[in-house]
Amino acid sequence: MTSSQDTFLAAAADLLGPRGLTTDPDLLSPWLTDWRGRFTGRTLALASPGSTAEVAALVRLCAEHGVPIVPQGGNSGMCGGATPDESGTALLLSLRRLDAIAPINTDARQVTCGAGTILETLHHAAEAVGLRFPLTLGGKGSATVGGLISTNAGGTQVLRHGSMRALVLGLEAVLADGSVFSALTPLKKDNRGFDLKQVLIGSEGTLGIVTAATLRLVPAVAERVVIWAGLTSLQRARALLLACEDRLGGGVEGFEVMPASSVAAVLAYDPGTRAPLTGDYAWHVLIEVVADATGAADLRDRVETAIGDLFEAGLLDDAVISSGEAQAEALWRIRESIPLAERAQGPAVQHDISVPVERMPDFVDAAVTEVETRFPGVRAVAFGHLGDGNVHFHALAPKGSDGPAWYAQTGKEISSLIHDRVVEWAGSISAEHGIGQLKRDELERLGDPVSLALMRQIKRALDPHGLLNPGKLVTLAPVGPTA
Template sequence: MSDPAFLTPFLEKAANLLGPRGLTTDAGLMEAWLTDWRGRYTGSAIAMAAPASTEEVAALMKLAAAYRVPIVPQGGNSGMAGGATPDATGTALLLSMRRMDRIRSLDPDAGQVVCEAGVILQHLHDAAETARMRFPLTLGGKGSATIGGLVSTNAGGTQVLRHGTMRAQVLGLEAVLATGEVLDTLTPLKKDNRGFDLKQLLIGSEGTLGIVTAATLRLLPAATGRVTAWAGLPSITAARSLLRHVERDMGEALEGFEVVPAHCLDSVLAHLPAARAPLGGRHEWNALVECVSASADSTALYERLEASLAGALDEALLEDAVIAANERQAEDFWLLRDSISAAERALGPAMQHDISVPVERMPEFILAASPLIEEAFPGTRAVAFGHLGDGNVHFHVLAPPGAVPGTWEEAEGKAVSARVYDLVTQWGGSISAEHGIGQMKVAELARLHDPVALALMTSIKQALDPHGLLNPGKLVIPDPAAACT
């Protein structure tokens, strides 16, 4: 922990290092960045630094190490687990990476782009598009999420089925370590067997092992064809079979496969007065299927998907289906999917869980878990939807009618979440599919995660950050008994 007597000389040296644009202690300027965007966590900081270069980050980290000042790195402050919010002690320095927002290079021929940590995802999409390429990862927060944050949390999104999470997009990495040294693996090598994969260790480590300052990311040729369909299904088990069926027919063109239960669609249609159901009749489950290609055009994709869905109809894997006739209709389909959270929120208090189970067990889990929760907590309603292709379930539990917003979440809501995490652990799944651990799930991780894996993480944290200066209180808590310095 920082000794207050050190703070003044530390801040003076940091101010000299970073200049007037690079450091502030102004409470008004810092305020917006000390609360996470969902408003769940509020912290305090001795100052907010905004370095302009990797060299400045490295020098600042050296200074922080000398004065034992903890560092909380922050990108767009749009994380879902409080991972970029300092604690309330006010001893940490908030490190904004937003000034480092340069795209250092973009090479369409090599399919590579080198982004600094503060580049906003939408800006990367725009730059890729200008070069007739695309970056194959996107998510709701693209207008604020930064590359550094996306790398540090191993972000997911709706294209993971085909393209993988952020882990799969990162070809090279630059990071400042707890010592202030710079690990530079920005030059991508497709084959490199010189020992441990340090890059993969840093990805998803939520700033607890190093501060990501830049990344080399892969780019793909821009899509030339896209087709989107909505299917009505008799059951979640049929959805799983339909996924396999379409995968077989469409190969690597299959990019999205989202499932929506009937009552979710009902809530959305009630919530969006202008929206209408894509299909006539009510179907227990719905699937949103999207195929994208960089070599075939939309007409060719349409014909292939049409044939595939006709085959699925013959095999009774679906009851009805419609392929979007144009971009507008495709967007309408996606709007239904993307409005579920808002529609559920409008129904009253709810606990939302970002969990995953093995892909092939997902239908079984959804069928089993929902009644268990509803029985254990009478009056609640469990709603599961999400990325069937990834085993990623968005598992929402709605409070009983009449529950008091704000109160229910803190009392019964917490017990509901603990029970959901118990269940998903029993099923061999993960209590965090996409959003990470941050400060929100750090206690649950300690309670439920494999003790062998936890001990390994603690050892690595201890080895790489023995003084616990990198994003303290997040993800992994060092074991003071294990420290040897």
């Protein structure tokens, strides 16, 4: 460690105190590897400020000493966006102590909370006053509000409520010079120039460090019904989605599609699950329909009538309707267990991609066929959110493959192919998990040059020395002389 680093750490320790800064290797270790285990880095120290003022003072200190900063929430990201590099020169900045939730404004249906608030904790707080925060995902027990904002997270309810961009009403963030952008009070109409909070949402900590947010809440679910259906093709699933929306309107909150192989993998992996249907179907669909207190009384009747109509119209081959909460949870358990069941089968490369919603069925058919044809022994699996075009496209290595060697060669070739096809189909190589360091080079290879140039200009304007989450999303090229 250099003398300048020692000087910085001493100043940071004075600022934050023993609770706010540690260099203990045992305490650092859990936070230096990403959730998937793909990236491991080193750090000068782990800083855990307890307020926005401390974050701002620490960022000013980092700017003064030229110390890079890697912000981190729950460390549950999928693209290595919160993992430092191997140089050991960056400070790992944890926002987990910023977890206060202000009293909920039930009249406005809004809540202001710190960036370190755990998603599941936020759910409980909203439920306690008869409201809910309508975004959920498998990692709700560890994902933080700041991390969700920084990656513009989605989840299973995007179909009805949108991603984090649609749910963030106000934002507070510390910028690279230590100044605080404070816009927590939301306005329905505000035309004072750029919507600056939207620049920060999805920027993965490369433009500013989110410290707090005001979020939209909606009425609590008073009744829900989950349907599990079997179909012969993904094209029929798309037709079924449109028909459900026509008959049940905004009550359709989730519409998940899974191939038969994914369902079979879960049934083999998790002894607590059982097959919802007795027949064999190429595709399975999970549909969730909800109602608040005003529509709860007749929701089940409306769903049962709609399902009957869909059978008569030939849009359903078979279906089961949940009889209550226990069965609804059991059906969701199958869908949510797919990643774990797949991981137990061996090495795989995962792709969080999106294509235009109406083209998703045809894309999946074409991509699965091409991957399995070009890479003998590889099994391609696609599942996800049909309502928003988000495909979780995974390629599973042949049985007995050496994981690291397969990832390094075949896995990379498959990923390049999938990303090429996504761009050809006018899609995105990142639907909801962000870019991080995992997809940075692919974004550089395939991204629109004008869009990339604009992102770099914004990055250089807000973080001219490149200290905020370096090596993630976009990198700054040296500035050359103008012509």
